[in-house]
Amino acid sequence: MARIAKLEIDDSGLPAPTPEIEQERRVAVFDLLEDNSFAIPGREGEAAPEGPFALTLAVRDGRLVFDTSTEGGDKVAEFHLSFGPFRQAVKDYFQICESYFEAVKRLPPSQIEAIDMARRGIHNEGARILQERLEGKAEIDIDTARRLFTLVCALTPVK
Numbered sequence: 001m002a003r004i005a006k007l008e009i010d011d012s013g014l015p016a017p018t019p020e021i022e023q024e025r026r027v028a029v030f031d032l033l034e035d036n037s038f039a040i041p042g043r044e045g046e047a048a049p050e051g052p053f054a055l056t057l058a059v060r061d062g063r064l065v066f067d068t069s070t071e072g073g074d075k076v077a078e079f080h081l082s083f084g085p086f087r088q089a090v091k092d093y094f095q096i097c098e099s100y101f102e103a104v105k106r107l108p109p110s111q112i113e114a115i116d117m118a119r120r121g122i123h124n125e126g127a128r129i130l131q132e133r134l135e136g137k138a139e140i141d142i143d144t145a146r147r148l149f150t151l152v153c154a155l156t157p158v159k
Contacts, residue, residue: 002039002139005052005071007032009151014059017154020101028150037141040068040077049076057148059155066138079137083156086133089126089149090156096122123149 007029011017017025038055042048053076056067063080070076083090096119103112127145130152134140140148 001051002037003052004032004036004038004055004144006054008054008056009155010056010058011155014155020097021154024097024150025154028147032144032147032151036144036147037139038144039139041136041139057151057155064152064155066134068138077137079134081133085129086126086152086156089122089129090153092122093119093126093149093153126152 038051038053040049052071054069054071054073058065058067060080062083064083065078065080067078068076096115100115100119103115123146126149127142130149131140131142131145
């Protein structure tokens with residue numbers, strides 16, 4: 001059961017998200033809990049912890065924190081990632097999302113589709129960065145990385 005079964009987002013101390021970002025966050029959490037792949041590799045000759053896992057995403061001391069435990073609450077791992085490698089992808093993602101939300105209101109479907117393709121490309125790039133940053137800490141597939149990247153965007157302190 002290498003998966004996330006419970007997800008909590010600790011966004012205390014962060015500004016409230018826009019309604020559009022809040023909706024994306026809700027969708028990402030729902031989709032993530034429905035279908036994900038998340039495993040913690042074994043360390044120093046120890047067996048890999050078994051899932052399913054409970055994951056809390058938070059920002060502490062300006063870093064993204066993945067606090068992982070068993071469903072029963074036993075601590076499994078906690079790792080902290082710098083926001084630095086995500087900054088450009090997050091900035092680009094927010095800009096393209098803003099363009100997309102505006103386009104939906106006033107542009108024809110063909111132009112909306114082009115913006116959406118660009119949005120997906122940036123989203124995929126952010127997911128790849130997340131997979132790289134988690135290498136050796138957690139194993140996730142690309143769909144899980146995409147959903148987690150949406151949540152990283154929601155927690156990014158500087159947009």
